[in-house]
Amino acid sequence: MSESYKDKKVITIGIVSELTGLSPRKIRYYEERKLIFPERTKQGTRKYSFSDIETLMEIADKIEDGVQTFEIRKEMLKKERDKMLEDKKKMIQGQLNAHFKIRKQ
Template sequence: MAQKNDPYKFKKVISIGIVSELTGLSPRQIRYYEERKLIFPERSKGIRKYSFADVERLMEIADKREEGVTTREIRNEMTKEVREKMLKGQMNAHFHFRS
């Protein structure tokens, strides 16, 4: 997964057509994953823009779907990961730890 020290990975500059070519997913599949709250593209004048981190995430989602994992399970896993990162950050701030 992208690291915070790779800021280019997080810039939302890639169109859905390019994302489709890079991932092998159809634009409809990509929009579906957005509807299911698995990815969060930026929108400007009705045009979706994705980052390289989004592309990586979509490829992870596609792999999991091929393994039979449901979108609900993927979203629950994402939520759990976010909660764990937040808790770790709060604990680090409270106890002045550095990771």
């Protein structure tokens, strides 16, 4: 399965800054705080995806509402953990279904 166009890291920080209204400095700060994870080219240029832009907008809204970066990071980690647990649960259920030859109706 190929990755969605939304997840391809092809957008430079300058364009991300224009699209979000966030300064490149603020975007780099969010990266330092481990809220966003751009890819780097061999030359060191940061590349972002449309999903990253959406995440940056959510972060900016939360910051504007007075939420601290460490709280945002904690919430992001919880969402990741919850998704991993849900994926693991689905995988185990699929294995059980296959083992016991259970078909969904």
